[in-house]
Amino acid sequence: MSLPDLDALWLTLQLGVVTTVLLLLIGTPLAWWLARTRTRLKPAIEAVVALPLVLPPTVLGFYLLLAFNPSSPIGSFWITLTGDTLIFSFAGLVIASVLYSLPFTVQPLQAAFENVAGEMMEAAASLRASPFDAFFSVAVPLSVRGFLTAAVLSFAHTLGEFGVVLMVGGNIPGETRVLSIAIYEHVETLNYDEAHALSLLLLLFSFCVLLFVYVFNRRYRVHAH
């Protein structure tokens, strides 16, 4: 594997880890709220969270491109905050990835929380556990499968994104040139051997991730009853 390709691999892994960590931090409270809320807005919010599943990545990318533009409020705010532009930067890629992979975090977590939310939280409350206490002592341990599925799927989905990255990140080596972009470029330049190597790598990795999710879900089934 060539040096630029190793750079792309390293950058991709960084993007995946940072995005997954951020997604778990944002997605956990959001999924918990969705699992427990009785607001009539719930379907609307669920639909918004699920949008990246059906939207062409280029649509999301297009809107993010507009929002990240230095002349837009978000883009200019970022510049005053960090002195750097969001567009064609690693930070911009992270924000785009978080939005793009949000349903892959929220949906498994919400399903896991809905399993335990009502009944087990009541049991904990009757034993004097505050909601905060009960969340960490009962809801989280009972949702381990949900957390693992969410983390693995979010990470894997982030590695696989292409359209959004191309729109907001472009192809800057060491900054925004991730694996999927590198493969595209190899194909464009008829560099099939390199394209093969990277493609096979992603293929095997994705298969292993999914295998892990399915095996784990089967073996460590935790029943509420």
Next chain:
Amino acid sequence: MPIDHLEIDIEHGFGDFELSIAQSIPLDGITAIFGPSGSGKTTLLRLIAGFLRADSGRIALGADILCDTENGAFVPAHRRGIGYMFQDGRLFPHLTVEKNLLYADRRSDSTQTAFSKADIIDAFELSALLPRRPTSLSGGERQRLALARTLLSRPRLLLLDEPLSALDRGRRADILSLIGDLPGRYGMPVLYVSHDVGEVIQLAANTILLSVGRVKASGPTVPVLNEHGIAKGDGGIEPGVILTGTVTSHDEAYHLIRIAIGDDVISLPTANAMATGADIRLRIEARNVAISRHKPEQISIRNILPAIFKGATVEDNQPLALIEMEIDGQCLRAQVTREALDELALTAGERVFALVKTASLEV
């Protein structure tokens, strides 16, 4: 510090009807909340526990106001100090038996009660189960653990929501005796929700009879149930009575026990010996009682008791009539056809004989 009353005055819509209850419940021993399925028993319990917020009204435990919709006061469930044992146990599947107990023990103030975690493990025979997971326990073991765990949260009031309904008949006896011990042994008042009249008669000194969201009667269990007949199982109310008597002897050859009801004796088949002198409650459904003007002879029914006819209730368009009699100062009811009642042409105060086919022991 014992709390002597639970004051409830609430309206709460649920399902197709409204729960509307204004009741002061003395917290002394075990009080049953009794009624058919769908009468609002569990909803009432959940309102007391704080899992539900009443549409309007007020709930107070002693001087502690738990909920008052007028000024928006609401104490969340975890700060009420009220224990709740669920129908299905709701044990934490990710924790071992011991950690389930620890969960409650660690969050309660162990100086508040005379018992320790070790005492409870001992009394509930859980020591052999400690390392196991709740999912590997039998139904009876699960409910034993659930009750022990609730006790270890050292509540001021214990709410039990049909804790035996998930168990088969055979397993119920030992849980029942553990529950019966709660007020005396651990000084904890209990509200016990059930639709099983047998459990209620056995456990509860006082009963609140609930019907479609309203309190139909409340007070000492036997008079309340007698006045409103006996509810059977899940269905509606079936007329009958509860008699109190004393075991006088146990006939081992015929497997019968003799129970004195005043000067009269009732014989009942039984599998196990019973201590003579023990006070006992008998549940007798009206449909198992017949009435005769003369003492029948050469008949298989053994329990033929002299009684005084008091009167009969007849409803239009109903084939059956309900006869009320008195035996040794206690009320006995018989269900007969209206035709039979008319043929007998009894007058109030007349001497008759009550033929009791079967009775259930409430040990």
